[in-house]
Amino acid sequence: MIQVRRLYKSFGEPVLRGVELNVPPGRLVGLVGAPASGKSVLLRVIAGLLEPDAGSVKVRGQELVGLGYARRARLMASIGMAFQNIALFDHLTVGENVAFPLRRREKLAEAEVQERVAFELAAVGLSGFEERAVQGLSGGQKRRVGIARAAVTRPPVLLYDEPAAGLDPVSTSRMFSLLVEQKRRLGSTLLVVSSDLDRLFEVTDEVILLHAGRVLCQGPLERVLANPHPAAREFLEGVRAPSVGPSPSLLPAADRDGPLPPGAFFP
């Protein structure tokens, strides 16, 4: 579904240094890595928002790099993206935000627009929010509106940049459940950047680990977790070990089901 070959991008300093990856169709793939490893830039290049210095990005078999504006726009229409800082349109209501691509791009009949908007808002747990102002929403609600807007045209590819950033544990769990539900309902391919490795690893089919602008390893979760590369060990153990230890879902059953110490609490 998404093929990236020898991708380079620099902003004075090199950010992507020969990225190679494959995202198979219909999978939920997690893109992880240390800060400044190039995750968000890679996602933007795949979304067509940044032109790489060199390399190839194919989405659904079509080359995105170097396309003229009209053909690029057609290909970008098959990609939905939600941003880390949400990027909802402040001057529009929740319903207008979600309806925006349907009205502007798809030119659907108004009745169908309303129906699709209501359906997508219901899917993210925001039924009846159509007339609400964006500014009045909580961070988690805004993120869910962003997810609904990205998915309302039912694109075959969905790119999510830190969809759970800044959310409390309950909202984070709901957000990742929502992504799984979206994959099941739309049959889309999801590429998700997240720093919440525990939650992400609970829902991903595959993981891509980025290090210093290159893909260090890609594959099923177990293979990535077992990668012996020092940078992989440092990132995975450094991020996951010190504060809370491994996610309960990744522990052997005997450990996971063991008695909790008095006063212990898992959100």
Place this chain on the structure above:
Amino acid sequence: MEFVGGIAVVLLQALRATLRRSLDVEQLREGLIRLGLHSLPVVFGTALFVGGIMVIQSAPLMTRYGAHSLLGWGAGFGILREIGPILTGLMISGRVGSNNTAELGTLQVTEQINGLRALAIDPADYLVAPRVLSILVTTVVGTLLSMAVALVGAALTGQALLGVHPITFWNGLTGGMLSWGDVAHGMVKAFVFGLVIAGTSTAYGLRAKGGAPGVGRAVNESVVLSAVAIFVTDALISFASRGN
């Protein structure tokens, strides 16, 4: 050069979207109302007083030489060729241009413009072209109307201060020393000022970066550069059309 290039790109994008009829008509309508219609009261108020001030300043000379019949010509010459366009240009730059830069800058630093592009919607169609056209129309129409209001202000002040009847003022205005060419001269300036304000304010808004301080800097630079560019282009047009 980067400044000129940025403005040129913005104006070409607007022209392309207009010719392709891909610009967002709803945004254009909203822009004409919000940026244009709502600016008219302040433009009218300023023009009315400026017309009056011109007469107040020239009143001692008019009285000394008994040249009351030339009041209409004098006020008309100044207003149509110079004061009307430049005053309206500066007012629109201060009110509409700064607003445009601030809005686009905020959209840029909050990634809302990237949000548009991610939805495969061209910001040139949705944001750039409607705003450039709105500002251009506002400047040209606003200048035409402000000229008329300034002349009314001059005529009323002339009657109150010098006892010059409005008919005498009108005769001085239309007695043959002024022509439609003078109106056209002012309108050419208004058109160029409109392009300058629209291009500068849009280009600076779109390249804003660095959060709220970056938006503030963009607004500041945009307003200052617009004002400088208005005076420079005014001088160039006046020089190019000297004797006409």
